[in-house]
Amino acid sequence: xxxxxxxxxxxxxxxxxxxxxxxxxIFAYPLQTLLNDSSFWARLLSILESYxxxxxxxxxxxKEDGSASDSTELVTKFAEELKKRISIHVEFYDERYxxxxxxxxxxxxxxxxxxxRDKGLVDKNAAAVILExxxxxxx
Numbered sequence: 001x002x003x004x005x006x007x008x009x010x011x012x013x014x015x016x017x018x019x020x021x022x023x024x025x026i027f028a029y030p031l032q033t034l035l036n037d038s039s040f041w042a043r044l045l046s047i048l049e050s051y052x053x054x055x056x057x058x059x060x061x062x063k064e065d066g067s068a069s070d071s072t073e074l075v076t077k078f079a080e081e082l083k084k085r086i087s088i089h090v091e092f093y094d095e096r097y098x099x100x101x102x103x104x105x106x107x108x109x110x111x112x113x114x115x116x117r118d119k120g121l122v123d124k125n126a127a128a129v130i131l132e133x134x135x136x137x138x139x
Contacts, residue, residue: 003023003024003025003054004052004054004055005020005053005054006020006021006025006053006055006056006057006131006135007020007021007031007047007048007051007055007056007057008028008057008058008059008127008128008130008131008134009058009059010098010123010124010127010130011036011058011059011074011075011078012071012123014036015033015035015036016033016036016040016044017030017032017033017122017123017124017125017126017127017128018031018033018047018127019031019124019125019127019128019130019131020051020131021135025135026135028128028129028132028135029128030121030124030125030128031127032124033121033123033124041085045085048086048088053088055090055091056082056086056088056089056091057091057092057093058075058078058079058082058090058091058092058093059075059092059095059098059126059127059130060072060092060093060095061075061096062096079092093133095126095130098126098129098130105125105129
């Protein structure tokens with residue numbers, strides 16, 4: 001039996017990583033990295049419409065001690081704007097260490113040094129790390 005999918009978003013001022021679950025919500029797949037530019041919202045909403053989404057998980061940037069980081073306000077504002085544009089459940093999930101884990105994955109799985117420098121690759125993989133952690137927590 002298929003369930004509705006979950007999407008995760010690793011929101012940044014320049015780039016936004018997106019990952020999605022499989023229909024059974026077992027695996028998280030890096031989907032895409034969007035530039036945070038003038039066409040960002042149209043592209044994001046198009047992606048959200050392409051999948052049967054139940055929940056959007058947004059990586060919540062906290063410092064190591066659990067306090068708010070410089071990016072926390074930026075992510076909070078993004079989530080507020082997203083909630084105005086869609087009627088899908090949105091929640092935050094602690095994203096500490098997701099980028100570091102994603103960088104390690106890219107280094108170990110991508111053989112080309114040129115491709116490893118693609119920051120978009122890290123962003124969508126960071127979204128997948130967030131989603132994997134979230135799935136472990138809810139299952």
